[in-house]
Amino acid sequence: MTNSLNALKISNLRTSFFTRAGEACAVNGINLTVGKGEIVGLVGESGSGKTVTGFSIMGLIDEPGRIVEGSIELNGEDLVKASSKRLAALRGDRLAMIFQDPMMTLNPVMRIDEQMMETILIHHKVSKKEARIRSQKALEAVGIPSAADRLKAYPHELSGGMRQRVAIAIALINNPDVIIADEPTTALDVTIQAQILYLVRDLARNHDTGLIWVTHDLGVAAEIANRIAVMYAGRIVEQGPANEILDRPRHPYTEGLIRSLPEGQDDLARLYQIPGMTPSLLNLPKGCPFAPRCERAAELCHETLPDERNDGVVRYRCHYPSHLNSGGTLGSDQMAGGQPV
Numbered sequence: 003m004t005n006s007l008n009a010l011k012i013s014n015l016r017t018s019f020f021t022r023a024g025e026a027c028a029v030n031g032i033n034l035t036v037g038k039g040e041i042v043g044l045v046g047e048s049g050s051g052k053t054v055t056g057f058s059i060m061g062l063i064d065e066p067g068r069i070v071e072g073s074i075e076l077n078g079e080d081l082v083k084a085s086s087k088r089l090a091a092l093r094g095d096r097l098a099m100i101f102q103d104p105m106m107t108l109n110p111v112m113r114i115d116e117q118m119m120e121t122i123l124i125h126h127k128v129s130k131k132e133a134r135i136r137s138q139k140a141l142e143a144v145g146i147p148s149a150a151d152r153l154k155a156y157p158h159e160l161s162g163g164m165r166q167r168v169a170i171a172i173a174l175i176n177n178p179d180v181i182i183a184d185e186p187t188t189a190l191d192v193t194i195q196a197q198i199l200y201l202v203r204d205l206a207r208n209h210d211t212g213l214i215w216v217t218h219d220l221g222v223a224a225e226i227a228n229r230i231a232v233m234y235a236g237r238i239v240e241q242g243p244a245n246e247i248l249d250r251p252r253h254p255y256t257e258g259l260i261r262s263l264p265e266g267q268d269d270l271a272r273l274y275q276i277p278g279m280t281p282s283l284l285n286l287p288k289g290c291p292f293a294p295r296c297e298r299a300a301e302l303c304h305e306t307l308p309d310e311r312n313d314g315v316v317r318y319r320c321h322y323p324s325h326l327n328s329g330g331t332l333g334s335d336q337m338a339g340g341q342p343v
């Protein structure tokens with residue numbers, strides 16, 4: 003894929019926090035692309051590095067953290083090399099983030115209209131009148147009733163679901179090329195979660211926006227994503243088309259996530275749980291970071307970190323991918339065989 007088709011291209015990104023206890027490599031050499039109008043589900047357990055990936059893209063990593071290596075190209079421009087002034091100009095315009103807590107976006111002491119109009123006016127030379135019209139349209143687009151009245155409200159006058167809709171409206175208002183949605187529905191009740199999920203999906207599709215949907219829930223990613231990337235201990239251990247990841251996972255960690263999905267299981271009390279714990283980022287094992295929890299791990303897995311391999315459909319980091327063990331549908335002729343991507 004060339005840059006012109008990718009809204010975002012992340013190459014070998016490494017982001018670390020330099021703590022007293024040592025260097026915690028929260029994002030450990032990830033490669034990820036997001037096409038225009040494409041929805042990528044970024045999935046992984048707590049602490050796997052999803053939010054740090056999002057913050058790295060947005061240029062929001064603060065001390066003691068820093069991007070150590072790699073590039074993040076937005077429409078071909080490397081954000082890692084960009085000045086803080088340039089990043090501020092891109093944020094809220096070409097690049098936006100929807101946070102789990104909408105109050106990360108909203109200012110409690112400003113009216114909704116002021117905040118929305120400001121987001122337009124700092125990036126675009128339009129009249130205040132035009133900015134107000136756009137703000138109202140943006141609220142209507144996210145399904146806020148009586149938008150003209152809501153514009154005059156303060157955030158505390160709205161429900162949690164409504165606040166998140168406003169935060170989404172602000173994220174979308176300048177038609178960004180890339181949106182990162184970081185678990186924006188987890189704090190909301192189930193019906194509203196689903197509404198917001200499909201709303202953001204449709205808005206992103208309609209505007210050809212690349213969307214990264216961050217979630218710990220593979221089921222949610224399966225609902226909306228075209229592609230799924232699975233993170234484990236700072237690495238993307240598997241990525242590919244959503245249906246392929248769900249139907250024929252290569253990585254045993256992804257298999258475990260699928261087995262622990264409640265769908266189709268009659269006995270929820272006995273839901274599968276991947277045994278063991280995620281490794282400490284300060285003390286990663288020298289081989290595959292999943293090996294201590296992996297039923298298939300052999301000596302090689304404990305000794306050597308698997309390279310990222312590409313079998314033409316899915317990229318994965320595993321010495322013994324599932325489809326090769328279980329006689330999956332991919333023939334060996336389709337294997338690119340151990341080529342780091």
Ligand SMILES: Nc1ncnc2c1ncn2[C@@H]1O[C@H](COP(=O)(O)OP(=O)(O)OP(=O)(O)O)[C@@H](O)[C@H]1O
Pocket residue numbers: 019021026028046047048049050051052053054055065066067218283
């Ligand atoms: N400011 C910080 N200082 C030190 N370590 C940090 C800091 N921020 C994040 N980390 C570490 O980076 C790792 C990845 O964190 P991150 O927040 O990206 O996880 P996550 O996948 O988003 O998890 P969750 O599902 O809980 O949101 C964690 O181990 C965390 O402790």
Ligand SMILES: [Mg+2]
Pocket residue numbers: 052053054184
């Ligand atoms: Mg997070």
